[in-house]
Amino acid sequence: MLKSMTGFGRSRGQRSGYNVTVELKSLNSKFLDAQIRIPKNFLDKELELRSQLAKGLNRGKVSLSIDLVNEEGGVDAQQVNESLFKAYYSDFERLADEVGAAKEDLFRIALHSPDVLIPQMEDEELLKEQWGFIQEHFQQAIKAIDEFRMQEGATLEKELKNYIANIDTFLKEIAVHDPERVLVIKERIQKHQQELSTSDIFDENRFEQEMIYYIEKFDISEEIVRLTNHLSYFNEVIGEKDSQGKKLGFISQEIGREINTIGSKANYAPVQKLVVNMKDELEKIKEQLLNII
Structure with missing residues (x-):
């Protein structure tokens, strides 16, 4: 099950004397990058909040906003x-x-001169009560943004599977073209053989050895098998319980290597066109994976 790094979650609550609003927004990032805005009375809780964000959201550029407002409308007494x-x-x-x-x-x-207006000191019991209330809605906001990410992830999963299916279709077409590709290469080499056979220095045995070498060099059967396995593994990882964005990124790199090797070996226009199509689908995959946890 994939999760997107893009998400939004909000939770609001009211208790006698004050209101709490917690908002979470996230975008894609390689690591957890959290920007936190909290009431002055709870600045000492920032590290605790960062730890909870890392545990609950894992990765992403996260913006957390917590507002504590008294019933008269003041933010900080x-x-x-x-x-x-x-x-x-x-x-x-x-x-x-x-x-x-x-x-x-x-x-x-x-x-408004320095230190004339100072935050009103709250009693410890009230601060403890308020922090507990903030934590309650913070956890609800975490849950809300997580559900948002799962919904976005489900959409991305469908798109990724579609791109992989397209690559697989192009690969099957390459497999169909491969016998005729090999035949064209053989005919090309044989034509050169006929041109060279009139030469006094022509060595037929040496030529046959080199022809076998070049035919083996142009062989793409192993790449086709490996690429097929990579595509299958990609779909397998997508279906795992936990979102595996980085793992899918590594697999996409392996897919790219096989596609590039097929392209460099192809030496045949119809196959090279299909390689270009596969590369186009792979770029779409890489772009989407940037937003997967």
């Missing part, structure tokens, strides 16, 4: 450091008097 605010305001007011500047914005400037 804040309190004012009054003594620091007054100190800022007093200094700004004094400086304004010295330079003759207007004082209309002093309150706003002092209020």
Whole structure:
């Protein structure tokens, strides 16, 4: 069963005093690349979340967003450091008097000066309750994105099987053309033999040995057998319980090697056209595998 690395999952919940929204988005990546945005009160939980993402999603460029909003609509409850605010305001007011500047914005400037507004400290019991609620919806979001990935994977599986079937069809056509290909090569060599036979230095035994050598060199029967086995193995791996994107990538490389060898040995236009068609299908496979876990 294949899984796509592209996915989306969301979970929302409400509890007395606050709401939680967890969103997960993922795109393809060779490794887990997680970008995490969480409330300030839970910044110390980032490593825990990364570990859970690695376990639940395995691979992908992942974006995690967790919002904790109180019922009044505030994201983070804040309190004012009054003594620091007054100190800022007093200094700004004094400086304004010295330079003759207007004082209309002093309150706003002092209020937004460094460390004047600070997150309101929550009691430990409330933080523990909120984190448990966040975890509950985080796991639901993981489940949602996993289901999304499975649906996308099922679509990709059908496409990959279709591409493999196309390669197999072209390969069978090559097998049909192969006897006539060998005959054409033999006739070509025999024609050269007739042209050379009039030469005084012509050695018939040596020529026959070389002809056998070249016919064996152009033989593609082993490549046909190996490529057939690779195609069968590809379909077998697709049907495994766990998604095997990297393994399928390795098999596709082996498929490519056999196709290239057949192309280099073919020396016959109808076969080479079929090789081009197989390469086209293989490129489609490689492109899709980039998005498979």
